[in-house]
Amino acid sequence: MFERLKKLKISPFIIPSLVGFSVLYLVPFIWGIRYSFSRSGFDSTFVGYANYSEVLSSGAFRLALKNTGIFMSVAIPLIMILSFLLALAIYELKPPKLVYLFMMLPIAIPSAAAAGFFRKIIGTGAFSLMNSDYAMLGVILIFIWKNTGYNLIINMAGLLQLDISVIEASKIDGATYFQRLRHVIIPLCIPTTVFAGIVTIINSFKVFKDVYVLQGSYPNPSIYMLQHYMNNKFNDLQYEKLTSGAYIFALVIFVFAFLLFYIDKSYSKRVGDSI
Amino acid sequence: MKKVFIGILIAISLLYIFPIAYTFTNSFMDEKQINSYYIETIPDQFNLQQYYSLALDKGEYFKFFLNSIKLTGVIIIGQIGIGIFAAFALAKLKFPGSNIIFAVYVLAVLLPFQVTLVPNYLVFDKLERLFDIQLLDTHLAIILPGVFSSFGVFLMRQFIRGIPNEIIEAARIDGASHIAILFKIVIPVIKPAIYSLVILTFIDNWNLIEQAIIFLDTPKKLPLSVFLENIYHEDYKVFFAAAVLYIMPALLILIKGEGYLKEGLVMGGLGNEK
Numbered sequence: 001m002f003e004r005l006k007k008l009k010i011s012p013f014i015i016p017s018l019v020g021f022s023v024l025y026l027v028p029f030i031w032g033i034r035y036s037f038s039r040s041g042f043d044s045t046f047v048g049y050a051n052y053s054e055v056l057s058s059g060a061f062r063l064a065l066k067n068t069g070i071f072m073s074v075a076i077p078l079i080m081i082l083s084f085l086l087a088l089a090i091y092e093l094k095p096p097k098l099v100y101l102f103m104m105l106p107i108a109i110p111s112a113a114a115a116g117f118f119r120k121i122i123g124t125g126a127f128s129l130m131n132s133d134y135a136m137l138g139v140i141l142i143f144i145w146k147n148t149g150y151n152l153i154i155n156m157a158g159l160l161q162l163d164i165s166v167i168e169a170s171k172i173d174g175a176t177y178f179q180r181l182r183h184v185i186i187p188l189c190i191p192t193t194v195f196a197g198i199v200t201i202i203n204s205f206k207v208f209k210d211v212y213v214l215q216g217s218y219p220n221p222s223i224y225m226l227q228h229y230m231n232n233k234f235n236d237l238q239y240e241k242l243t244s245g246a247y248i249f250a251l252v253i254f255v256f257a258f259l260l261f262y263i264d265k266s267y268s269k270r271v272g273d274s275i
Numbered sequence: 276m277k278k279v280f281i282g283i284l285i286a287i288s289l290l291y292i293f294p295i296a297y298t299f300t301n302s303f304m305d306e307k308q309i310n311s312y313y314i315e316t317i318p319d320q321f322n323l324q325q326y327y328s329l330a331l332d333k334g335e336y337f338k339f340f341l342n343s344i345k346l347t348g349v350i351i352i353g354q355i356g357i358g359i360f361a362a363f364a365l366a367k368l369k370f371p372g373s374n375i376i377f378a379v380y381v382l383a384v385l386l387p388f389q390v391t392l393v394p395n396y397l398v399f400d401k402l403e404r405l406f407d408i409q410l411l412d413t414h415l416a417i418i419l420p421g422v423f424s425s426f427g428v429f430l431m432r433q434f435i436r437g438i439p440n441e442i443i444e445a446a447r448i449d450g451a452s453h454i455a456i457l458f459k460i461v462i463p464v465i466k467p468a469i470y471s472l473v474i475l476t477f478i479d480n481w482n483l484i485e486q487a488i489i490f491l492d493t494p495k496k497l498p499l500s501v502f503l504e505n506i507y508h509e510d511y512k513v514f515f516a517a518a519v520l521y522i523m524p525a526l527l528i529l530i531k532g533e534g535y536l537k538e539g540l541v542m543g544g545l546g547n548e549k
């Protein structure tokens with residue numbers, strides 16, 4: 001067998017990982033496309049994009065898509081700005097080390113353990129935040145509380161690797177702090193910020209854990225998200241809906257990711273050209 | 276002026292630590308106080324009652340704790356043990372298709388559980404129907420996808436790329452095999468990445484919820500990340516002690532390894548290509 005692999009020039013080192021990954025993820029992911037165009041998991045009659053249009057036009061999916069969109073477009077910029085400012089403040093002011101540690105510790109706290117506190121503050125009673133129309137606000141708060149740490153680590157690293165001589169030069173040229181921030185510090189931090197953005201997107205889907213422990217599979221409709229939709233489709237075991245939902249979800253994420261990579265690439269190119 | 280800003284920073288950091296501190300102090304309160312309508316922060320009298328009754332009356336708590344340890348431990352060991360070979364191959368042993376494989380691995384990292392659990396589920400279901408291999412409702416249904424999740428390969432590959440090729444070439448000329456290079460040169464150099472991977476994977480899997488609620492039906496197989504919810508509803512009087520014990524491993528690992536995390540997360544993401 002190894003002779004054969006050698007002929008293919010594929011390293012045996014990759015084989016265990018590649019086999020496991022293919023069997024559990026890649027092959028069924030591609031295989032599943034078939035289901036998304038079939039009448040059902042048991043009846044493979046080709047139905048075209050009927051499943052997709054059914055998913056896209058269902059009320060639950062639209063609600064989930066809308067809420068996920070609201071959540072991501074508010075929470076992600078908010079946490080990125082907040083953590084950049086916090087990192088900048090820590091970098092410039094050098095407060096006691098505990099400040100940094102305290103902001104970071106929430107990343108280690110499991111959702112179910114933190115739920116005791118959040119229930120008490122915003123989660124119980126008919127008039128609580130989580131049961132009101134503004135429940136999304138609570139979800140965003142929990143998300144920011146829990147994920148600032150990751151962004152802080154990345155932003156701090158970006159700031160700490162700044163070339164001091166560039167900053168000194170701008171001081172000598174008489175730039176004010178805000179000019180320096182705008183024209184030197186922020187542009188130099190773009191690569192770390194893009195990476196922080198990718199990590200934030202990945203983590204933003206995990207907010208499901210916190211919403212789930214607080215409100216279960218069918219939460220307040222104003223915080224019913226794509227993750228809930230998918231989760232509940234597992235219970236129905238409708239393969240055709242499950243797979244077409246997954247592909248729509250995946251497509252949205254890939255488009256997002258490519259956009260970010262593209263911004264990063266074109267930006268680095270521009271900076272590269274101007275230097 | 277500077278002092279004012281530092282004061283504000285300290286105040287913000289206290290907001291971040293408050294939910295954790297609240298959980299800890301509440302674990303030392305008696306039943307009456309945790310049931311109080313108000314937000315109680317300081318125990319009326321320091322009291323270990325919650326811990327005693329957890330240990331004496333709620334022995335099953337520790338079974339769920341063990342479930343969590345088993346799932347998290349096996350996933351970490353498996354992901355690193357298998358992933359390190361793949362990461363080395365992808366970073367240093369260029370072969371046709373290696374870039375495509377890496378790109379697919381990266382895309383998989385981006386997807387949320389609700390998407391990746393779908394292919395996992397299709398496989399488990401097929402195995403059960405065609406070969407009568409039961410994986411659904413077993414811990415393996417969580418462990419296998421965890422072990423082969425591409426995140427570890429991705430992170431370690433980024434680090435291995437940073438090792439100068441000259442070092443590896445030199446060892447090869449001296450007659451070292453790939454295995455020897457991996458164990459004698461690569462692994463010692465990327466230890467910080469491995470530590471940070473352990474921390475990140477631990478935090479993530481210690482809090483695994485999606486996989487458990489979809490793949491497990493039998494209540495006694497649940498990890499604590501899901502079962503703690505039952506304690507909240509059925510045994511509120513010991514909830515905070517249970518939560519504190521559950522938090523501790525993740526918290527200690529984070530505090531101990533915080534320095535590595537900085538290195539691992541950032542270098543891994545941005546790459547240190549040479």
